[in-house]
Amino acid sequence: xxxxxxxxxxxxxxxxxxxxxxxxxxxxxxxxxxxxxxxxxxxxxxxxxxxxxxxxxxxxxxxxxxxxxxxxxxxxxxxxxxxxxxxxxxxxxxxxxxxxxxxxxxxxxxxxxxxxxxxxxxxxxxxxxxxxxxxxxxxxxxxxxxxxxxxxxxxxxxxxxxxxxxxxxxxxxxxxxxxxxxxxxxxxxxxxxxxxxxxxxxxxxxxxxxxxxxxxxxxxxxxxxxxxxxxxxxxxxxxxxxxxxxxxxxxxxxxxxxxxxxxxxxxxxxxxxxxxxxxxxxxxxxxxxxxxxxxxxxxxxxxxxxxxxxxxxxxxxxxxxxxxxxxxxxxxxxxxxxxxxxxxxxxxxxxxxxxxxxxxxxxxxxxxxxxxxxxxxxxxxxxxxxxxxxxxxxxxxxxxxxxxxxxxxxxxxxxxxxxxxxxxxxxxxxxxxxxxxxxxxxxxxxxxxxxxxxxxxxxxxxxxxxxxxxxxxxxxxxxxxxxxxxxxxxxxxxxxxxxxxxxxxxxxxxxxxxxxxxxxxxxxxxxxxxxxxxxxxxxxxxxxxxxxxxxx
Amino acid sequence: xxxxxxxxxxxxxxxxxxxxxxxxxxxxxxxxxxxxxxxxxxxxxxxxxxxxxxxxxxxxxxxxxxxxxxxxxxxxxxxxxxxxxxxxxxxxxxxxxxxxxxxxxxxxxxxxxxxxxxxxxx
Ligand code: SF4
Numbered sequence: 199x200x201x202x203x204x205x206x207x208x209x210x211x212x213x214x215x216x217x218x219x220x221x222x223x224x225x226x227x228x229x230x231x232x233x234x235x236x237x238x239x240x241x242x243x244x245x246x247x248x249x250x251x252x253x254x255x256x257x258x259x260x261x262x263x264x265x266x267x268x269x270x271x272x273x274x275x276x277x278x279x280x281x282x283x284x285x286x287x288x289x290x291x292x293x294x295x296x297x298x299x300x301x302x303x304x305x306x307x308x309x310x311x312x313x314x315x316x317x318x319x320x321x322x323x324x325x326x327x328x329x330x331x332x333x334x335x336x337x338x339x340x341x342x343x344x345x346x347x348x349x350x351x352x353x354x355x356x357x358x359x360x361x362x363x364x365x366x367x368x369x370x371x372x373x374x375x376x377x378x379x380x381x382x383x384x385x386x387x388x389x390x391x392x393x394x395x396x397x398x399x400x401x402x403x404x405x406x407x408x409x410x411x412x413x414x415x416x417x418x419x420x421x422x423x424x425x426x427x428x429x430x431x432x433x434x435x436x437x438x439x440x441x442x443x444x445x446x447x448x449x450x451x452x453x454x455x456x457x458x459x460x461x462x463x464x465x466x467x468x469x470x471x472x473x474x475x476x477x478x479x480x481x482x483x484x485x486x487x488x489x490x491x492x493x494x495x496x497x498x499x500x501x502x503x504x505x506x507x508x509x510x511x512x513x514x515x516x517x518x519x520x521x522x523x524x525x526x527x528x529x530x531x532x533x534x535x536x537x538x539x540x541x542x543x544x545x546x547x548x549x550x551x552x553x554x555x556x557x558x559x560x561x562x563x564x565x566x567x568x569x570x571x572x573x574x575x576x577x578x579x580x581x582x583x584x585x586x587x588x589x590x591x592x593x594x595x596x597x598x599x600x601x602x603x604x605x606x607x608x609x610x611x612x613x614x615x616x617x618x619x620x621x622x623x624x625x626x627x628x629x630x631x632x633x634x635x636x637x638x639x640x641x642x643x644x645x646x647x648x649x650x651x652x653x654x655x656x657x658x659x660x661x662x663x664x665x666x667x668x669x670x671x672x673x674x675x676x677x678x679x680x681x682x683x684x685x686x687x688x689x690x691x692x693x694x695x696x697x698x699x700x701x702x703x704x705x706x707x708x709x710x711x712x713x714x715x716x717x718x719x720x721x722x723x724x725x726x727x728x729x730x731x732x733x734x735x736x737x738x739x740x741x742x743x744x745x746x747x748x749x750x
Numbered sequence: 751x752x753x754x755x756x757x758x759x760x761x762x763x764x765x766x767x768x769x770x771x772x773x774x775x776x777x778x779x780x781x782x783x784x785x786x787x788x789x790x791x792x793x794x795x796x797x798x799x800x801x802x803x804x805x806x807x808x809x810x811x812x813x814x815x816x817x818x819x820x821x822x823x824x825x826x827x828x829x830x831x832x833x834x835x836x837x838x839x840x841x842x843x844x845x846x847x848x849x850x851x852x853x854x855x856x857x858x859x860x861x862x863x864x865x866x867x868x869x870x871x872x
Pocket of ligand 1: 613614615616619620621622623654655656657658659660661
C-alpha cells in the first residue's frame with residue numbers, strides 16, 4: 199500500500215489543527231453557523247437527524263489493518279461502537295459530537311486517514327477496483343493512478359470550488375467493479391495494439407434526479423497525460439458548469455447540453471494549449487508511487503490446496519462461502535475473499551468496532567495486512583492463501599461475518615435513508631432488511647443467482663437504485679412512504695439505467711413485489727441467464743403482470 | 751394554528767433538543783407546546799438568539815395520537831425517537847407513553863417537518 203510521507207502527514211495534521219481552531223471559534227460564537235457550515239463540510243462533518251455524522255475518506259477503498267483498527271477505536275470511543283461503509287467506499291460515523299471532532303481528526307491522522315474530499319464541491323475521493331493488485335484481469339494496478347489523482351486533487355486551489363461535487367472512478371479490468379459509467383469521469387485502463395497503456399475517458403455519468411451514463415470522449419489517452427487531461431476537463435466544467443442552478447450544476451448536465459462531441463472538442467482545445475508539463479506527473483514520482491504498491495511479496499503456494507478441499511468436504515458452509523464470496527487471484531494458490539456486511543437482519547454496510555478489529559487481525563494473520571472496501575458496501579481481504587481459507591472462514595464466522603451471499607439477492611445496497619439522513623423521503627434500511635430476510639435461506643438465494651438490489655431513500659440516489667437489477671426508490675405519496683421499482687439497471691461494464699416498472703408500492707408491499715419479480719424471473723429464465731439477462735430479453739411485461747396482479 | 755413545538759440540534763453534540771420555557775430539553779415529552787401563533791413565534795425568536803447553544807431552530811407541527819401530542823412529520827418523529835432500526839439507540843430507549851404514541855402515529859413521510867410545508871392526507 200501507499201504509505202504517507204512527511205509531506206502527506208503534515209498536510210493532514212495542519213488540516214486537523216486548523217479545524218480545531220475553527221470549532222473553537224464556532225463554539226465561542228466568533229463564527230456563525232452560516233460561516234462555519236462550509237468549513238465543517240470540507241472536513242466531512244454533516245449534521246444529520248440525531249447527531250453529527252463524520253464521513254471518513256478511504257482513498258480508493260484501500261485500508262491497512264492498522265487503519266481499520268484506528269477506525270474501530272474511534273467507533274468505540276467517540277461513537278456507539280460501529281461505523282457504516284458507504285457506496286463511495288467511505289466510512290460514516292453516525293453519532294459524532296462537534297466538540298470531539300478535532301480529537302477524532304487527530305486520531306484519524308495518527309493512522310494516515312482524514313475526512314478531506316468527502317463533502318463539498320471538490321474532487322471527491324476516487325473510486326477504484328477493490329480487487330486492485332489481486333485480480334489477474336487487470337492490465338495495470340489502478341491504485342497507482344488513484345494515488346496520483348489523490349495527490350494532485352487534494353486541496354487543489356483551482357478545483358476546490360467547482361460548480362458541484364465531482365467524482366472520478368478508475369478501473370483496469372474488463373469487469374467493472376467501480377460503477378465507472380455513473381461517475382463524473384470514468385477511467386478504464388487498457389493496452390492498445392502496441393501494448394501502450396492508456397485510459398478510455400468517459401464523462402458525464404451520474405445518478406441523482408437526472409441519471410446519465412458517461413460518454414467516451416477519448417478512446418486511448420496515454421497514461422502519462424492523465425493529470426493534464428483531467429485538468430482540461432475540469433477547466434471546461436469550471437468555466438461553463440451551471441453554478442446558478444444546483445440541479446443543473448453537475449458535469450453530466452453540461453455534457454448533455456453541449457453534446458459530448460462539443461464538450462470533447464473544448465476539452466481537447468484546452469488540453470492542447472495548456473502547459474501540460476507543469477501538470478503531468480514526472481516519471482520519477484510515478485515510479486515512487488508505483489513502488490509503494492508492489493511491496494507484497496507473495497509466498498509460493500500450491501495452486502490446489504488439499505487442506506482446503508478436505509475442509510470443504512467436512513463443512514458445507516465453507517463450500518458455500520468459497521462458491522459465493524471467494525474469487526480467483528492472480529497468484530497461484532491465493533484467493534480474493536469478499537466479506538459480506540449484509541448478513542440478513544443486519545444493517546447493510548454496518549460493521550461493529552469488534553468486527554473491524556477481527557477483520558484487521560485476520561488481515562494481519564492471513565492477508566498481508568490489507569483490507570478493501572467495495573462500493574457495494576462489503577469488505578475484501580484481497581490476498582489470502584487457499585491453505586488459509588478455512589481459518590479465515592472460521593475467524594469470520596466467529597465475528598458474525600461469514601454470510602455467503604456476495605452478489606446474491608440478500609446482498610442489498612441501501613443508503614441510510616430516513617433512519618439517519620436529513621434529506622430522506624423514506625427509510626431504506628428496514629426495506630433492505632425485509633427483502634434480505636425473504637432470501638435469507640442460502641439455498642433460495644443461490645437458486646436465484648446474481649441479483650443486485652439497490653435502495654435509495656430519496657432521489658439523490660446514494661443507494662445507486664438507478665443501476666440496480668432491481669432498483670428501489672423511496673418517495674413520499676401523500677405523507678406515506680412509497681417505493682418506486684425500476685428494473686434492468688446495471689453499474690457494471692454492461693451499465694444501464696433501470697426502467698420504471700409502474701406505480702409506486704406501499705412500504706409493506708415492497709418485499710412481496712420483489713418476491714413476485716423473482717418468481718417471474720424464475721418462470722422466464724432460460725439456461726444460466728441472470729435476472730438482468732432475462733429482463734433484457736423479455737422486457738417489462740411479465741414483471742409488470744407479476745407485481746401488479748399479486749401485490750395490488 | 752394547530753399545536754406546535756420548537757426544535758433544534760444542540761450545537762456541541764448535535765443531539766435533538768426541544769424548547770421548554772427558556773431551556774432546551776432532550777425529550778420530546780418535555781417540550782413546551784404552543785397552540786397559538788404568537789407564543790410559538792416568540793419562543794422561536796428567543797431560540798434563534800442562542801446561536802452558540804443550538805443550530806437552526808424551527809417550529810414543527812403536531813397532531814394528536816390517542817390524545818398525546820406528536821409531530822405530524824415522520825421525519826420529526828424519527829428525530830424524537832432515534833433510528834427505527836435500533837430501538838435501543840436515541841431517545842426512544844427510555845420508552846414510555848409518549849414514545850409509544852410517537853411510534854403509533856402514521857403519515858407525514860415527507861422530508862421536511864417544518865410548519866406549513868407538509869402535505870397531508872386528510
Ligand atoms: S439517497 Fe437520499 S436518503 Fe439516501 S443517503 Fe442519499 S440523500 Fe440520504
